[in-house]
Amino acid sequence: xxxxxxxxxxxxxxxxxxxxxxxxxxxxxxxxxxxxxxxxxxxxxxxxxxxxxxxxxxxxxxxxxxxxxxxxxxxxxxxxxxxxxxxxxxxxxxxxxxxxxxxxxxxxxxxxxxxxxxxxxxxxxxxxxxxxxxxxxxxxxxxxxxxxxxxxxxxxxxxxxxxxxxxxxxxxxxxxxxxxxxxxxxxxxxxxxxxxxxxxxxxxxxxxxxxxxxxxxxxxxxxxxxxxxxxxxxxxxxxxxxxxxxxxxxxxxxxxxxxxxxxxxxxxxxxxxxxxxxxxxxxxxxxxxxxxxxxxxxxxxxxxxxxxxxxxxxxxxxxxxxxxxxxxxxxxxxxxxxxxxxxxxxxxxxxxxxxxxxxxxxxxxxxxxxxxxxxxxxxxxxxxxxxxxxxxx
Amino acid sequence: xxxxxxxxxxxxxxxxxxxxxxxxxxxxxxxxxxxxxxxxxxxxxxxxxxxxxxxxxxxxxxxxxxxxxxxxxxxxxxxxxxxxxxxxxxxxxxxxxxxxxxxxxxxxxxxxxxxxxxxxxxxxxxxxxxxxxxxxxxxxxxxxxxxxxxxxxxxxxxxxxxxxxxxxxxxxxxxxxxxxxxxxxxxxxxxxxxxxxxxxxxxxxxxxxxxxxxxxxxxxxxxxxxxxxxxxxxxxxxxxxxxxxxxxxxxxxxxxxxx
Amino acid sequence: xxxxxxxxxxxxxxxxxxxxxxxxxxxxxxxxxxxxxxxxxxxxxxxxxxxxxxxxxxxxxxxxxxxxxxxxxxxxxxxxxxxxxxxxxxxxxxxxxxxxxxxxxxxxxxxxxxxxxxxxxxxxxxxx
Numbered sequence: 001x002x003x004x005x006x007x008x009x010x011x012x013x014x015x016x017x018x019x020x021x022x023x024x025x026x027x028x029x030x031x032x033x034x035x036x037x038x039x040x041x042x043x044x045x046x047x048x049x050x051x052x053x054x055x056x057x058x059x060x061x062x063x064x065x066x067x068x069x070x071x072x073x074x075x076x077x078x079x080x081x082x083x084x085x086x087x088x089x090x091x092x093x094x095x096x097x098x099x100x101x102x103x104x105x106x107x108x109x110x111x112x113x114x115x116x117x118x119x120x121x122x123x124x125x126x127x128x129x130x131x132x133x134x135x136x137x138x139x140x141x142x143x144x145x146x147x148x149x150x151x152x153x154x155x156x157x158x159x160x161x162x163x164x165x166x167x168x169x170x171x172x173x174x175x176x177x178x179x180x181x182x183x184x185x186x187x188x189x190x191x192x193x194x195x196x197x198x199x200x201x202x203x204x205x206x207x208x209x210x211x212x213x214x215x216x217x218x219x220x221x222x223x224x225x226x227x228x229x230x231x232x233x234x235x236x237x238x239x240x241x242x243x244x245x246x247x248x249x250x251x252x253x254x255x256x257x258x259x260x261x262x263x264x265x266x267x268x269x270x271x272x273x274x275x276x277x278x279x280x281x282x283x284x285x286x287x288x289x290x291x292x293x294x295x296x297x298x299x300x301x302x303x304x305x306x307x308x309x310x311x312x313x314x315x316x317x318x319x320x321x322x323x324x325x326x327x328x329x330x331x332x333x334x335x336x337x338x339x340x341x342x343x344x345x346x347x348x349x350x351x352x353x354x355x356x357x358x359x360x361x362x363x364x365x366x367x368x369x370x371x372x373x374x375x376x377x378x379x380x381x382x383x384x385x386x387x388x389x390x391x392x393x
Numbered sequence: 394x395x396x397x398x399x400x401x402x403x404x405x406x407x408x409x410x411x412x413x414x415x416x417x418x419x420x421x422x423x424x425x426x427x428x429x430x431x432x433x434x435x436x437x438x439x440x441x442x443x444x445x446x447x448x449x450x451x452x453x454x455x456x457x458x459x460x461x462x463x464x465x466x467x468x469x470x471x472x473x474x475x476x477x478x479x480x481x482x483x484x485x486x487x488x489x490x491x492x493x494x495x496x497x498x499x500x501x502x503x504x505x506x507x508x509x510x511x512x513x514x515x516x517x518x519x520x521x522x523x524x525x526x527x528x529x530x531x532x533x534x535x536x537x538x539x540x541x542x543x544x545x546x547x548x549x550x551x552x553x554x555x556x557x558x559x560x561x562x563x564x565x566x567x568x569x570x571x572x573x574x575x576x577x578x579x580x581x582x583x584x585x586x587x588x589x590x591x592x593x594x595x596x597x598x599x600x601x602x603x604x605x606x607x608x609x610x611x612x613x614x615x616x617x618x619x620x621x622x623x624x625x626x627x628x629x630x631x632x633x634x635x636x637x638x639x640x641x642x643x644x645x646x647x648x649x650x651x652x
Numbered sequence: 653x654x655x656x657x658x659x660x661x662x663x664x665x666x667x668x669x670x671x672x673x674x675x676x677x678x679x680x681x682x683x684x685x686x687x688x689x690x691x692x693x694x695x696x697x698x699x700x701x702x703x704x705x706x707x708x709x710x711x712x713x714x715x716x717x718x719x720x721x722x723x724x725x726x727x728x729x730x731x732x733x734x735x736x737x738x739x740x741x742x743x744x745x746x747x748x749x750x751x752x753x754x755x756x757x758x759x760x761x762x763x764x765x766x767x768x769x770x771x772x773x774x775x776x777x778x779x780x
Contacts (some may be wrong), residue, residue, distance in 0.1 A: 037584035038548075039565035044478030048553040048563055108548020108563065108585025115528040115547050126527035126551055187521055187642040188557025264497070341559040342487060343494035346478060427698075429723035429736075470771075534722060542719045543769060567768075577776035578740055583768035598724040 001152050004378030005371045011223070012374065019367045026360010029353040030105060038108055041354040046346035047337040049106070051354050054329035055361070056102035058208070060133070060179045061201060061328065063095035065209020066140065067172035068239055074165050080231040083380070087213055087220075087228070089144035089168075090372035095209075096137040096175075098365035105357055125181045132175045139168040144372075152379045154386065176201045183336065191269035191335040194257075200250040201328070207244035208324035210236050211317040216373075218314050226377050237313055241301040244320050248294055251327070269335040272345065280345045283334055290326035293319040434600035438618035440537035441516065441592055442647040443606070444626050444635065449613035451508045459486060461511065461605035461614065465590070468604050470581045472571030481562040483590040484513040484605055495639055511614075513605070514539065514560040514590040515638060515646030522552035522561065531587070537619075537647060538592045548585040557639050558646075561589045592616075619647060685759045688751035696745075697728050708764075711738065738766065743773050750774060 008016075033040050043050040069088035072078035104110055121127050143165050150157040180198035187193070214236050217228040258266035271277045273287045300306045300316035307313055334348050350358070465471070465484045474480045486509040489501065520539050522531050530546035533539050553561045567584045575581070579595070582588050593603035601607070606616040617626035635649040653659065668675070696703050698710070714736045717723040726734045735741050746752045749772035757763065767775075 037564065037566040039479055039584075041565075043565070045480060045553075045562055046478070046559065048550045103549075106549070108550070108587075109546065112528075112545070112547045115530075115545055119528050119545070121527050121529050123524050124527040124551070125525065126549065130527070182551075183554075186525070186555045187644060188639060189554065265495075336554070341494075341557055342491035344491060427729055428727045429717045429721070430725045430727060430733075431723055432725050432735075435722075435724070532720070536722075540719065544715055544719070572779075575771060575776060575779045577771055577773070577779075580739065580769040580771060583765070594722070598722070 001149060001375050001379060004375045008374060012370075016367065016370065019363045019370065022363035023360055023367065026357050026363060029356035029360065032353055033105070033357060034110075038106075040351060042349045042351045044346050044348065046340040046344075047334065047348040049333050049337070050348055051330065051350040051358055052102045052106040054333045055358055056099050056106070057179060057201075057332060058325050058329040059095045059099045059102065059365075060175055061205030061324070062209045062212055063092045063099065063136065064172045064176040064202070064205045065213070066092035067169055068206055068210050069213065069236070070143075070165070070172075071169050072235070075169065078235075080229055080235060083226075084213065084217060084228045084232055084236075086144055086148060086376045086380075087216060087373070089140045090376060091209070091213060091216070091369065092140040092172075093137060093144065093372060094365045094369035096133055096140070097368050098361055099133055100137070101361045101364060102358075105361065125178060125185065129175075129178050129182060132171065132178050136168070136171055136175050139164060139171055143168050144376075148376055148379055151383055154383070173202060176205050183332070188341060189336045190265040191332075194254065196250055196253060200247060200254075203243050203247035203250055204324045204328050205243075207240050207247055208321050208328075210240050210243070211320040211324075214240065214317045215314060215321065218310060220373070220377065224373075224377050226380070233310075233313070234308065237301065237307050237317075240317065240320060241298075241307065244294070244301065245298060247324070248298065268339050268343075272338045273331055273335050277339065278345050280338075280347055282347045282349065283331065286326055287331055290323045290331065293323040294327075297323060432598060432600075436597045436600055436602070438536050439620035440518065440618065440647065441597075442537070442617065442619035442626055442649065443513075443516075443592075443603075444615040444629055444649045444651055445511050446613045446615070446651045447510065448504070448651070449611050450511060451504060453611040453613060454486075454509055457610050460608045460610055462486070464604045464608040467574070468576055468579060470568075470572055470576055470579055471588075472568040472581075473573075474568070474571045479565040481564065481568065481588065483562075483588070484511065486511055492638060493636070495641065496636075510650070512558075512560070513648065514592075515558055515644065515648045516590075516592055518645035518647060519643060521555040521557070521644060525551045525555040527551065534594075538594055539589075540591055540594065541588060543580075543582055543586050543588070546586040548587065550587060552587055557642050557644065561587050563587050685755040687755045688748060690745040690747070693745045697726065697732070697734050697741075699729075702729075711766075714738075738770050747773050 041050060041052075066088035069081050069085050073081040073085045104113065107113060116127060116130055143161060146161050147157045177198045180201040183189070183192035184194060184197035214233060217226075217233060217236075220226040221228070255270060258270055268277060272280065273283055275281070276284050297316045297319035300312050300319070306316070337346075337348070339345050462482075462484050466473070466482075469483060471481055471483055488507045489505045489510055490497075490507065492510040492512060516537060516539050518537060520531075520533055523533050523539060526532070527549065528545050528547055530542045530544075531539060531552055532542070548563070550563055553563060564582050564584045564586055569581055572581065593601070593605075596603060602616050606614040615626050615629060617624040619626060619630075621627060629651070630649060633651050635651050637646045637649055640646065698706075703710075714726065715738075717726075718736045724736055726736050728734060743749070749767065753766075771779075
């Protein structure tokens, strides 16, 4: 099947080269970081996680969302999702690959990463996160690839795969819950210490991930002549609508709890992010942008005519994706570290090399995605051709 | 019998994995049975703790020139990095309002408002940093000291997120260029690992109390076994009112501030 | 076999590539490194053969005992006591890392990262 990725139009190769050049830029930046240390980033003693972990957290959500197309198809036999399950599974593979890379580039001693497996520590949530993430990566690769391979051969997928498919479905929420537990179990970080963290992670995952699948499906329709089916997109857009509204509601619950109780520790991070605190307002415009995008997205998604129109739906989905990326990425991380344990504020801004490495990782992810999608669409296309020829004969 | 290429590759792969693991077992020899002992002169305790006598400490400053900080950082090769964001510190001072932010009080006694307090790792009895560390690079010893194994630290900084006291520092860059002088008897750290105060475990092993306690000219720091009823530290804690930083979080700090 | 004209040269090139270190180092065996041994002290914590074979394991054991188990003294096979410390025990006799450790390590192209934290005697002298 891999040969499908090796033959493509000039546009395909141009896109691959474009991604490769970003990978190269990211790699050069990373070599610099490897040499000098994480000091090249904007992180500090007080804000000791930054852009990398923010992107990691967001992408765990995108990965988990594959379940939103796989579950209806395999569990409820919802045939309309037949064509896009593979898009979901391969998106999960690419996202988890990015997650793993983001963790790796965030380590101070990346050469020692296997210490996590050499000294398995059952009381560390990080250990479980490594296990569930890698398990999810393997499960999706296995399920996606085997089903596609069966299609390539013109057969149905083998029956032994069924348990793995179900396991992948049950597994999906776990990666997100465990990632939320990384944060919500820490004493003294008021912004993170909330039981609604895991549900909120799930809600934002089930909106931002399917939103990306919709964007990708609409894009593939334009550039690759692949039609996911009108019904599938409609159902998916409804999933996005509900999940995203729940996500924003969860945030408002947080705001209520913090401000009605009036507890300073709970209010401070939200004040810092949305209004500024002690003369620091580094992230105020970005956070407001996130919620303005959220408002636009909700309006476009709730009104049936704009939800059904492909152009406005695409705009809404991009708005959902960006809004979640800001809110759950950088907002969550800087909010957790601000104010510091000393109730002071140390501003955080990512540096250029840090952004370079981040873009490099995203480029790797999109490269994996491009190759996997090229294979998937190639197989589906030749499969359709065979069916058509048989009909003509 | 014909073997398909696919199967051949599978067998090859399995064989490779198998031989590597068996080779690993065959060649794993243990060092001869030599033994290790704790030196007899070592100081021992059930739970080490520290008391900081605030009145003495605040009154002595700035005349004492923060001797405790200077001595500790010199002894342990702690670099002085000018960039506040990347700085490394094991013991330092900060004003009352930052040390006890959970005790906001507009009418705080004059002797404490904006006065410098000494800060260091609390050596918690229930340390969240240890709970979250994925490699046991930071762990709690039997005598209560929260240790750092720099050999094992992968630099994930989860412990820094977990510590509610800001006691941990990360080596964002190689610390050596920031060391004007070096103590050749103690290591430095390398870039990419987290470090903090370890209650001078290396001095306890040779029968000495922590350097900060020993060096304080005003005897404002008291070090001892919290679980020994007859120790100086236990007696003083019974007699006088003391507070701990963010005790409500349940980490059970072993550093007490006498008021 | 299909494409034998491509596969066989490919395999040969692969084998040559992976055995490159052997070809590059043919004849270099004469240059076995000579380490500078301490002048005053004649005996290490264990026998020469043991140290040659097991020093890495011993050092690894040492650091685990000191840091993780609070055992600061090593009782050697001969019953002698040694304070466990790379900087304060080993390097008190082996006064120069470059002339001792590095000699062999460089020869066998192995680079343990002890010295990014531990301070070699010659480095400490130059520090000032």
